[in-house]
Amino acid sequence: MQLARYKKLSLAVMLSMGSGAPAMADVTYEGEAGTLSVGGDVExxxxAYNEHEGGSSLFRTQSGERLGRDDRFNQDGRILIDINGDRQTSRHYxxxxxxxxxNTSGxxxxxxxxxxxxxxxxxELKVxxxxxxxxxxxxQDVFVQYSGSTSNSLYSDGQSxxxxxxEGRGRGDSGQIALSHRFGDTMYTEVATLFGDRSDLFDGDTYHGYDIExxxxxxxxxxxxxAxxxxxxxxxVGMEANLVNDSVIDERGExxxxxxGYGARVSYGHEGLDFNLNFAHMEAHEESNSTVGVNTVWNNVGVGYIYAENDIDDVKPGASMKDITPAGVNKSSTLYSSYRFANVLGINQFDTYVGAYYSEVDHDNGATETDRYGARVRLKYLF
Structure with a gap:
């Protein structure tokens, strides 16, 4: 009986998605076995943005070379299907x-x-x-180009x-486990783990100019x-640490x-106003990184600012300045903004966002100050 009901639900969902039915937040089925819902979004x-030529170092001008730029104009995005299941007993779920x-890339x-x-x-235990x-x-982060994904391809030689x-928040390639507990309505604790090959954290083949094994x-x-x-x-407040020695090594065996790393945040949200003040600090091999961020969203307008410092102790002698971040302290300041046009054309849950960012990077070791910037129009439809 339950299998027949779920088959009916699947048919109803396929028909609604292919027949031009009015937009819905999701399609939900409730049966004796629990609840199954299907929704999703289009993003x-x-x-339009610029980046440095060939993905090369931001700090090439330290060696006297002129820093090239490439202007980029493109379209990207994806369609996502959100499938959720829930089963409850008197004590557990x-x-x-x-x-x-x-993705639109195929x-x-x-x-x-x-x-x-x-x-x-x-x-709760989540796997x-x-x-x-x-x-x-x-x-309201519409376009801040450097931010990368949650855990992969975050660190890149030659960048700030x-x-x-x-780095350990999740969505890695080898899975994760998290144990959490809520104490009433105000206290939340969580211990999350991330396993597997973490060499994909480094977006490239080198770290401080040394080849990654x-x-x-x-x-x-x-x-x-x-929280x-x-x-x-x-x-x-929280922290993240790798407990395995030599999980990723360079050509020297380091x-x-x-x-x-450590992180802390203070957030406020009430009646259309959201505010975040964030701090993060990391101690890594021959490097330390500190970041402060503040942002707010009010009446569909979002504004944010991020300041970061990287202090690199040492790099590979003789490494090409085209590819690495030189030793010393480099600092970046990023300002970003956005606006949300809600229910465009009178279509419920079809929003259009306009976002832009400007990022300026400087180095105390003689490299010329440089910048990056871009703008984006995002079409977002929930169904």
Whole structure:
């Protein structure tokens, strides 16, 4: 009987998606076995921005070479299907989420894919692919080009790293486990873990000019967080650390996977006003990184500012300045803004966002100050 009901639900969903039915937040089916819902969104971007020629170092001008620029105009985005299941008993529950997505580039992938079990007293165990607690929220982040994904391809030689306490937050390629507990309505604790090959954290083949070895072993990143949410406020602190020695090594045999970071945030949200103040700091091999961010969203207008410092102790002697960030302190300042046009053309849950950013980077070791900037129009439709 239950199988027949779920088959009827699948047919109804396919018909509604293919017949031009009015937009819906989701389609939900409730049966004796639990609840199953299907929804999703379309997110398409039209971009105009500049980047440095060939992805080369921001700091090439230190060696006397003129820094080239490439102007980029492109379109990207994806369609995401959000599938959720929920089953309840008098004391416990089981839930799952699956979010397959199709990119306009032709690639396919998945955002979240997890299973969770918990109790109504507040404890939960989650296994799969997901994002843990956000220690550095960016607000209405429409376009800030350097930010990368949650955990992969974040650090790149030749760039100014903006650490945001997200190296162990999740959505890695090898899965993760998180244990959390809620104490009433105001206190939340979480210990998230991230396993597997973490060499993909480095967007490239080098770190400080040294080649990264291919024979990396599995890392084990632990990320505890505690958050207090009295009424409209949120106060949270956390850290992330790799517990495995030599998980990623360079050509010298140095343990460049030894990275420990800390994060803290203060947030406020009430009656259309959202505000975040964030801080993050990381100690890595021959490098430390500190970042402060502040942002707010009010009446569909978003504004944010991020300041970051990278202090690099040493780089490979004789390494090409075209490819690396020189030793010393480099500083970046990024200002970004956005505006949301809600329910465009009178279509419910079809929004258009306009966003832009400007980022300026300077180095205390003689490199000429440089900048990056861009703008984006985002079409967002929830169904």
């Amino acid at each position: 398409l971007n039209i971009n 089981a839930r799952f989420k699956l979010q397959p997505l199709w 690639d396919t992938g998945v955002d979240d894919a997890w299973f969770a079990v918990g109790s109504h007293t507040g404890s 799969g692919r997901f994002e843990a607690f956000d220690l550095f929220p960016l607000g 790293y903006v650490y945001q306490a997200r 291919d024979d990396s072993k599995s890392a084990a990143i632990v990320r505890p967080v505690i 207090w949410t009295p009424e409209s406020w949120t106060f949270a 343990d460049i996977g030894d990275r420990t």
